[in-house]
Amino acid sequence: MRKLRKINDDVRFLIFDLRIVTLIFLSFFILSCQSDYTPKPRGFERIEFPKKAYKHYVSECGYSCDIPVYSNVFPDEYPGADKCWYNLVFEPFSATLHLSYKPIKNQEDLIKMTEDSRTLVYKHTIKADEIYETFISNQYLHGMLYELSGNTATNFQFYVTDSAHHYLRGALYFNVKTNNDSVAPVLSFIKYDVIKMIESLRWNEQ
Secondary structure (H helix, E strand, O other): OHHHHHHHHHHHHHHHHHHHHHHHHHHHHHHHHHHHOOOOOOOOOOOOOOOOOEEEEEOOOOEEEEEEOOOEEEEOOOOOOOOOEEEEEEHHHOEEEEEEEEEOOOHHHHHHHHHHHHHHHHOOOOOOOEEEEEEEEOOOOEEEEEEEEOOOOEEEEEEEEOOOOEEEEEEEEEOOOOOHHHHHHHHHHHHHHHHHHHHHOEEOOO
16 A cells, blocks of 8 residues: 555656646747747738829819819818818828918908918927928918817818919818828828929909
């Protein structure tokens, strides 16, 4: 009986040793896997950009300009929209440039519209990392272009005017949830089109 008990004790001791060895081996294996693991960077869908080409657009509300052939203009259907509010829709990119035109009644009216445009831009200060202002000026108009960096609802806004009769404001929005990294190449592509539109803009005769 003593001999059998000793054999059983030896077996239990051997099993115990094997458990310890297995536990140690698994611990080293897990630690070695974690130390060599490098998270794969998040990828974004490849975007195929169309060839740059433009068509002339004549608005019923005081101006005309060149717009991309891959965009279309629609009246703004927002319930409170004025008759001269239009949406320039970049359908390949799910983006919309909201355009609002107003005639200038007097200098006080011009100052108020300019301040309102600035206020609407700086409402995004909470989300924007930086807001860059660029003065716009040519023989037909002058104004301001705002670029907002960071994960804001809008990354690009502007206003232009002749200071006497016409005032046009634009604000670019994406129709889907975006982040700064994924939207950057599309924003750069559309920004070129918006600047082209501003450079080609002419006020209709009164």
